[in-house]
Amino acid sequence: RGYPFQEIVAMIDQQQFYPTPAALARKAWSKFQNREFTRVLEPSAGNGALADEMPWSRHDADKPIDCIEMDLSKHARLRERGLKVVGIDFLQYSGGAFFSHVIMNPPFSQGAEHVLKAWDILWDGEIVAILNAETIRNPYTKERQRLARLVNEHGGVEYINDAFSTSETERKTDVEIALVYLRKQVRREDIVGSLLEDLTRDATSGETLAGDYRQAQDLCLPDREIDNAVLRFKAAVQAMRESVLCEARASHYASCIGHTLAVSRGDASEDTHPREVKWVTETLHERYLALKDRAWNSILSSTKVSERLSRAVRNDVERQFEDVKQLEFSVANVYAFLLGLSENQGQIQMDMLCEVFDEITRYHTDNRVFYKGWKSNDKHRTAGMRIKTSRFVLPHHGTDKWSHSMKWESMNLLADFDRAFAMLDGKRSPEVGLCDVFRTQFRELCSGKRGSSSYFDVRYYPKVGTIHFFARDKTLVERLNLLVGRQRRWLPPEDVRVSDAFWLQYEKAEAFEKDVNVQITALAKSQGSGWDDPRRRLNDTDASVAQRAQAIIDQALDAVLEKQGIDVQGLLDTNKDALQLELLVA
Structure with missing residues (x-):
């Protein structure tokens, strides 16, 4: 089977x-x-x-x-x-x-x-x-x-x-x-050995110790890289074991010789206790785990995963990797790990896009507009969000007067944007990234000049700490809106047919923004929440507050769409497409 x-x-x-x-x-x-x-x-x-x-x-x-x-x-x-x-x-x-x-x-x-x-x-x-x-x-x-x-x-x-x-x-x-x-x-003599045997072992060559291992560049065989990584690890473990045993033997012979003159006079102290079996076992364990950590980390680094993931998603992968690192470093386990990464690649990328979407929509309400979300069943319907394709603003990125660069946290965020939008464009990285622009043109940006990366024109206002983004290719922002919208079920799956009116109200969300905001303010005021903008409360830690904010926004959307002549209850009814289009055009 x-x-x-x-x-x-x-x-x-x-x-x-x-x-x-x-x-x-x-x-x-x-x-x-x-x-x-x-x-x-x-x-x-x-x-x-x-x-x-x-x-x-x-x-x-x-x-x-x-x-x-x-x-x-x-x-x-x-x-x-x-x-x-x-x-x-x-x-x-x-x-x-x-x-x-x-x-x-x-x-x-x-x-x-x-x-x-x-x-x-x-x-x-x-x-x-x-x-x-x-x-x-x-x-x-x-x-x-x-x-x-x-x-x-x-x-x-x-x-x-x-x-x-x-x-x-x-x-x-x-x-x-x-x-x-x-x-x-293990007997003490097994640790101590004979001096002659030790001297003979000292002549062991590195080539003999490494066994079948050869330098990767000498082999020039990409499919042997995992095999070579495991052979390198085994060689390191073997050398470590010999080192621990030699250290124990050295300790034994040093204790046989006696103290230094300084120790005998009381001017210094030294550990003259010979290494026992327990010390050898514990040291082998400690150093083996350190080598295994290095070996697994080399695999994570070699997959270039970190270069293509945002900070939060990378942290999630690394947290899961802690369990993987407990496994023995073998060819079979390495292949199993890589297979797992490959099978989860789509979800890993989706998590990164959702993270970038949230970064844009979370802190500045003017970056997003609302639309009537897809009704997956009769009892559940929420307002969907999309990023404005015209412009969005990121706050909290101020710098001091004397600074010659952006803060470390800000550069990390820009790097996340570079990774996400390059992925949306089907590329590994942008030709000119936002990080490149802020690294090479920082003084010009601080003086009010506009900079350009592969995907955005940007303006920077250091005193107020805002970065203004103008999409050079609006289709990439729209692609992000669609992918996140489907992931969060604001939009129907690709294989589900809904009315053209539904997609029209989705596309007209920016045009309806002003009317929706007016309705939100009026509804919040009439319900005793005029001081508390529901748009800022959608992600409130108090679930009841977030639900109340969602309900007000949903009511506001209903009012605006009805005003525009769109039958809210019929958005999913495909036989009303023509009527909805005629009403909207009129």
Whole structure:
């Protein structure tokens, strides 16, 4: 049926999804001998039932648990529980050196593979796994045989009947389970090593460390850029691990040598404590996260997303990106992120256009005119807004006399306008942007001269702090009005036919502006709100005030349209088109 591979795997995995009963989860956590949970990995998180029972006393902070889960639909729920989702497929995961504990309830058919994977990626720590008892009792594969040896040499197993048959069990099965415990321990000599070995390792070349990585410009293959980014990351992680171990070894040998003369005399102090296993694990974790942050940020930067988004939309994308950065930096995860951006590109662009529209209409009532909005149903109809195509004014952009440039916030706003109108024009950026005009012609603009960008002529009045915009291509402003109007349902969808009279009153909104404003003032005064302009109250935080303002504007539009001979109730009635046109022309 054309399911993506990952969805097929998740569907198969769902058949083996047995959420951990609370009693079994608590018993699994009790198996750990080291109760200081620096960082925990749960490779088959499901809905978080196992993580929920963690004996974690510091309630003012998130549980130090990283999760991996194949079913993408469960990720949001895991994050809501304060857990970090760092991967999708555990068997492809590689960043496990810094975990102090691994706890898991993997699919029974893959139990041995999951425990062996955890053992291989763990540097120093403990593992507890809930497995089908047959995985241990019947070691007929190489994986099961290796697991049995590890259990014998580094841990133990407890067999439990009816663990998934209790009344609290979400999905019951009478299978006998094995609760496996393993302890992987790094000895001091593993950190310290031998001096000769260290000196030999110092000769390792950068080319050897980086493995298959080559400079992108040498390859000249655009489709390898993601592969190269992941290889660069892996090389950096490998080098970081070696650096941390070398730092620990250096600390050990320095402590063997003794103090400096200054320390011996009491003139200085120094840290002479050798680096322990805990320090290595915590440092690996801290530096790994920093490298992963760099790697993911390089992908966000390379997509040129930031260059084409407005400030608010860019901030939204970056906030969502915080969840993405928790995932392991792998080729599959990078492609998944880019695919998500591509699929949401239309909505991202629409959000940016709405933001620019609101910036123009929010602070200066004379920038907008009203029209009778599309009636999507019999009970709901609101007044729509459109930006004037003749001129609009932006306030609050004053500068000091001695200034040689616009303020930073003002330049950011102008950059947003450049991005939005270039997009409306089907271009990546304007040939001459508003930012270019205000950067290169600031003195001339302050003295009253008009400047010209690709899309606007502008005048600037620094004392009152206003910028006046005159559209050079009114069709772009009209395109913005149409797109935002449809997005907010002030206008009908493109595939819905409404009367020509409806579109005529929409197009005549600027011509009717004066009469509408007179009616708004009169209605507000008659209803005891003469001092409070309803046009300024449409976005009031008090919903009742905003609704009252909307009602007054809607009544004013009704009065003006009826005065112009337009049947307000028949705007959507297509068989009255000719009559409405005749009345309006007359």
